Amino acid sequence: MLDTIAAIATAPGIGAIGIVRVSGPAAAQVAIQLCGDLPAPRRAVLRRFRDTRGELIDQGLVIFSPGPASYTGEDVLELQGHGGPVVLDLVLNRVLALGARPARAGEFSERAFLNGRLDLTQAEAVADLIRSHSATQARLAARSLSGVFARRIAAFQSQLTRLRVHLEASLDFPDEDLDPLTTARHASELTELRQSLQALRASAHQGELIRDGLLVVIAGAPNVGKSSLLNALAGQDRAIVTPVPGTTRDLLHADITLDGLPLRLVDTAGLRVSTDPVEQEGIRRAQAQIGTADHLLWLTDDRNPQPPVSDTLVLPAARITLVHNKIDLTGRAAGCWQDDSDTTAIACSVHSGAGLDLLRSHLKAAAGYRGPEHGEFSARRRHLYALDRGIAGLQAAVELAHRRDAPELLAEALRLVQQPLGEITGEVSADDLLGQIFSEFCIGK
Numbered sequence: 001m002l003d004t005i006a007a008i009a010t011a012p013g014i015g016a017i018g019i020v021r022v023s024g025p026a027a028a029q030v031a032i033q034l035c036g037d038l039p040a041p042r043r044a045v046l047r048r049f050r051d052t053r054g055e056l057i058d059q060g061l062v063i064f065s066p067g068p069a070s071y072t073g074e075d076v077l078e079l080q081g082h083g084g085p086v087v088l089d090l091v092l093n094r095v096l097a098l099g100a101r102p103a104r105a106g107e108f109s110e111r112a113f114l115n116g117r118l119d120l121t122q123a124e125a126v127a128d129l130i131r132s133h134s135a136t137q138a139r140l141a142a143r144s145l146s147g148v149f150a151r152r153i154a155a156f157q158s159q160l161t162r163l164r165v166h167l168e169a170s171l172d173f174p175d176e177d178l179d180p181l182t183t184a185r186h187a188s189e190l191t192e193l194r195q196s197l198q199a200l201r202a203s204a205h206q207g208e209l210i211r212d213g214l215l216v217v218i219a220g221a222p223n224v225g226k227s228s229l230l231n232a233l234a235g236q237d238r239a240i241v242t243p244v245p246g247t248t249r250d251l252l253h254a255d256i257t258l259d260g261l262p263l264r265l266v267d268t269a270g271l272r273v274s275t276d277p278v279e280q281e282g283i284r285r286a287q288a289q290i291g292t293a294d295h296l297l298w299l300t301d302d303r304n305p306q307p308p309v310s311d312t313l314v315l316p317a318a319r320i321t322l323v324h325n326k327i328d329l330t331g332r333a334a335g336c337w338q339d340d341s342d343t344t345a346i347a348c349s350v351h352s353g354a355g356l357d358l359l360r361s362h363l364k365a366a367a368g369y370r371g372p373e374h375g376e377f378s379a380r381r382r383h384l385y386a387l388d389r390g391i392a393g394l395q396a397a398v399e400l401a402h403r404r405d406a407p408e409l410l411a412e413a414l415r416l417v418q419q420p421l422g423e424i425t426g427e428v429s430a431d432d433l434l435g436q437i438f439s440e441f442c443i444g445k
Helices: 027-035 086-096 106-113 120-130 135-145 148-172 184-212 225-235 275-290 356-369 382-403 406-427 433-439
Strands: 005-008 015-023 045-050 056-065 078-085 214-220 252-258 263-267 293-300 319-325 335-338 346-348
Touching: 005 027, 005 078, 005 106, 015 027, 015 045, 027 056, 027 078, 027 086, 045 106, 045 184, 045 225, 045 252, 056 086, 056 120, 078 086, 106 120, 106 433, 120 135, 120 148, 120 433, 135 148, 135 433, 148 184, 184 263, 184 319, 214 225, 214 275, 214 356, 225 252, 225 263, 225 293, 225 356, 252 356, 263 356, 293 356, 319 356, 346 356, 382 406
Parallel strands: 214 263, 214 293, 293 319, 319 346
Antiparallel strands: 005 015, 015 078, 045 056, 056 078, 252 263, 335 346
């Protein structure tokens, strides 16, 4: 039997209301010892909270939800009192003295998952909803919490199971008049299933972009306008701008949103040979940050364009955009084109603002972002990796289905397709994955 856990479920600080949440087999006894009786299930009642000597700690609402019809699937007790940190600590310490232990981060939601009250996509959506920074993020997280993503995965699993049952029946009962799955018709069915999974992957990609956004690093030589570009895109003076080369010594960050797409902009030190130890450290940090970028904006002065190459610079696998700044000094018109290496180049002037809308539109297009209206649910990169494996597995299954001599291999291929899909919802999961996911939650959730 699991032990009983307890935690303060409201945010740190002073507020009108504070909640202590308890889950586990001792929740009912905690209510009796703390409040004098056990309230009727799912009824909010006013009670006094008392310590071991009967002294009043606080008074507030008590709600008892017996399992399995509760958030965690266990007996759950919520004590809603006043939101002072001292009062909440006194209530929590009293609950712990009555046999509960402090909950780990995310342990309430983890128990909800383990007890079948939530699948893994819904549990992740709880954390996403709490951490939302925009209305679009909150909307997509709420849709995932309602089960939209999980139902799409379940539909694929159901189709795959039906195909596997049919195939394995034809293998186990060869004398029966069963149509084997190695015909062109069934290969076509698997092709349609792969295409549907690719469409789901495209939708999940939109949800992942809206949830995680992009890390966009601005790099280049000194005095090409990197800090000015950061300020222009952020709409405020976040970075110091001077004509002195090497002004930026450390990484500067700004979080912005382009039509619902979150971007974290990073301004870096100008890349050049320097004997200044402080500037050298700034350059080292810049190069390290470039290696982690989702998208690199390489700024260059249009009067003397410099390609993104350096003896010490390791360019990321991310997309690279060449930004020709200061066209107000060269007379070049704002524009966008592909250079000889098929790298996108954009001519703009941070000073006048010409071409910056082109840059904003390019960043959205390069990410594959289609706008907030195209997001169906919140998703994570682990979901995309799992869907990619499922799509690759279905492609292999299609190729096997065209053959008439490998039904056993086809059966195994379909089983392997189902595994990554099961990882998304938690039907198939590893303990280390669960630990990583729920450790990201706040304590008390």
